[in-house]
Amino acid sequence: MTQPLWTAVDGYFNDSLGANDAALDHALAASRGAGLPAIAVAPNQGKLLNLLARSIGARRILEVGTLGGYSTIWLARALPEGGRLVSLEIDPHHAEVARGNLAFAGLEAVAEVRTGAGIDLLPVLAAEGGPPLDLTFIDADKPSNPDYFRWALQMTRPGGLIIVDNVVRAGAVIDENGDASVQGVRRLAELIAAEPRVDATALQTVGDKGYDGLLIALVKS
Numbered sequence: 445m446t447q448p449l450w451t452a453v454d455g456y457f458n459d460s461l462g463a464n465d466a467a468l469d470h471a472l473a474a475s476r477g478a479g480l481p482a483i484a485v486a487p488n489q490g491k492l493l494n495l496l497a498r499s500i501g502a503r504r505i506l507e508v509g510t511l512g513g514y515s516t517i518w519l520a521r522a523l524p525e526g527g528r529l530v531s532l533e534i535d536p537h538h539a540e541v542a543r544g545n546l547a548f549a550g551l552e553a554v555a556e557v558r559t560g561a562g563i564d565l566l567p568v569l570a571a572e573g574g575p576p577l578d579l580t581f582i583d584a585d586k587p588s589n590p591d592y593f594r595w596a597l598q599m600t601r602p603g604g605l606i607i608v609d610n611v612v613r614a615g616a617v618i619d620e621n622g623d624a625s626v627q628g629v630r631r632l633a634e635l636i637a638a639e640p641r642v643d644a645t646a647l648q649t650v651g652d653k654g655y656d657g658l659l660i661a662l663v664k665s
Contacts, residue, residue: 445449447654454487461638480512483653484515485653488651489653494519500603503523503575503578505581506594507534509528509583510533510538510539513543517549532566535553536640577601579600579605580607582596589631595638602617602663602665608658610628610657613656615657642661643661644659
């Protein structure tokens with residue numbers, strides 16, 4: 445089993461089950477044209493985020509790590525009328541590309557991209573108050589995963605979801621002496637294991653983006 449096969453299978457299901465359209469294709473093309481790294485979620489992963497958000501009736505979504513706004517579009521499309529998404533992006537160039545992609549998709553009134561370090565913006569967002577979050581998607585610098593998770597847990601309602609991407613690291617997650625990104629994932633797992641307010645699992649994935657995985661945590665209380 446090799447990368448070409450994984451990519452071909454992803455392509456089959458994306459074509460068969462409808463995981464592409466003009467706005468999403470534009471977001472990827474515009475991101476490439478602007479020199480952004482090709483690390484957005486795969487189309488089927490974006491649709492999974494959309495389905496999860498819809499399945500819990502999410503009205504308030506937080507995304508940590510916008511990149512070019514590809515996953516942001518998937519999540520924002522899950523919102524009902526009156527819903528709101530806030531996405532945090534440290535790189536001003538990435539944030540500007542994402543805003544353009546959201547505007548092209550007709551979602552600029554639904555999804556707001558804030559520029560700055562997540563660890564600085566999250567306390568500000570928490571202090572603003574308002575309705576609790578229904579879903580948080582964390583896909584930013586991996587060493588900060590535990591900090592992002594703590595803030596997300598503070599702001600997310602019981603019954604809400606916290607989803608963290610890239611937790612398998614091509615299998616490197618089992619290396620206790622791994623790099624800073626691996627250590628961030630491992631510290632996150634330890635944090636969640638000791639946290640009685642959530643119940644979580646992690647899934648390994650293969651596909652267009654290679655070998656990785658995601659963690660899904662249900663907020664219980």
